[in-house]
Amino acid sequence: MTVLQRVMSRSIQIFTQDMTGPVVRVTPTRVHISDPKYFHEIYGITGANKYLKDPGFFSTGGGIKHSVIMLTDPEAHRIRRKTIQNLFSPKGMQELSPRVEEVVKGGLEKLRISYKEGKPIDMNRIFKGVTADTIMQLMFGKTLGLIDSPEEEPEFVKIMRMFAQNFSWQKHFPIVNTISVLIPQSWADYLVPGYARFRKQCGKWLDEVTDRHKQGIYTDDYGRATIFDFLLRPNAEKGQLELSRDVLIDEAFAFFFAGTDTTSYALSMGSYYLMSNPSKLEKLRKELSDVPTNADGLLQYNDIRNLPYFSATIKEILRLACPVPGITPRVVPEEGMDVAGQYLPKGTIISLSMRMVHFNDSTYSDPYEFIPERWLGSTGKELDKWFVTFSKGPRMCLGLNMAYLEIYLCLANFFNQFNFELHKTDENTAMWVDMGAAAKSKETIKAIVVGPR
Secondary structure: OHHHHHHHHHHHHHHHHHOOOOEEEEEOOEEEEOOHHHHHHHHOOOHHHOOEEOHHHHOOHHHOOOOOOOOOOHHHHHHHHHHHHHHHOHHHHHHHHHHHHHHHHHHHHHHHHHHHHOOOEEHHHHHHHHHHHHHHHHHHOOOOOOOOOOOOOOHHHHHHHHHHHHHHHHHHOOHHHHHHOOOOHHHHHHHOOOHHHHHHHHHHHHHHHHHHHHOOOOOOOOOOOOHHHHHOOOOHHHOOOOOOHHHHHHHHHHHHHHHHHHHHHHHHHHHHHHHHOHHHHHHHHHHHOOOOOOOOOOOOHHHHOOOHHHHHHHHHHHHHOOOOOOOOOEEOOOOOEEEOOEEEOOOOEEEOOHHHHHOOOOOOOOOOOOOHHHHOHHHHHHHHHHOOOOOOHHHOOOOHHHHHHHHHHHHHHHHHHEEEEEOOOOOOOOOEEEOOOOEEEOOOOEEEEEEEO
């Protein structure tokens, strides 16, 4: 699997550097497109409902084939998404913000402990704790306490790591997912480590919500309905269907994985870029210094989300560290498609990766350099069209507002309160690897907490 993953991780970079034309045939029925100008036609507002998701790619799903992420039918996707999308709205994030601040405070405490003990800290581990505890609140109204756990790798973090490592294996051989939930736990852990165990845990969380509903309670302890409060009470008048237990567990698994691995990767790489570019970090800190903190000494989301340089920095982090760098194949519609004079007939499978858009030197000058300033002023507004980290159109990432909330709060407060130095981390160890579903760094991003500011 290690060899396969390394081959996958380099495939897009090879395409980017060596393609002599805008189209390369990958298989007899699939082509890869390098020209960013076709991105909006395929994935944009009008294209997403014409260029449908490739069933051959998404229907296997790597163990989460029934989740909203993997749905290929636009109408089924629209209904499922609409059921829960208000939770991810800007208003929903305002309501969630105080609870994320509590999780961030736990992260700051970990940094204080690291400083006092003089030990390096694993930035990937701390950010996985933040993101896992955040998405759990939206899913089930609780945290797992991962940010406060003294363990180097808590059980659920380990399960997510193993799931990411095995995603390609589970996707291309989906029968192992079916088998894993039918055989004894010890065998299942050997076949697909952690997968069956986590599905079982998701089922227990769903049962807790169901039991709460039986008591006439349809919100969490904070008086807020969660993702599964909505999914377990479908509204037939709005076309919402009752979902089977397998579908609900797929959804829980997918939300936890997507809400944890993607944003924690962006945060880890963001910390790497800031520590590697002290002049950029200094400009960021200068902007943050004018913002008041609350009674707990925290910078709050409403006060920082519109800061020009900070916002530009986050956008540049997300451009360079695109959490989903690989292909998301679509099917050419009935009328076919023309790409640079080459006709692609209906049914052709096409792909154009987000990372390829972000590293196209005709769109971005010095695309491999960390330059937050590119996003400032009129130039930045022109580039917005080509910022596709969360994709575009009706299939764009449902959790983008939550990702921004976590990234703003974490980076602002961590770097406002502490000084850091990279520890055994450089350009080589921070190299991206495509795990088939999300990116990760070749090795974890480690740092020394030099001291409080």
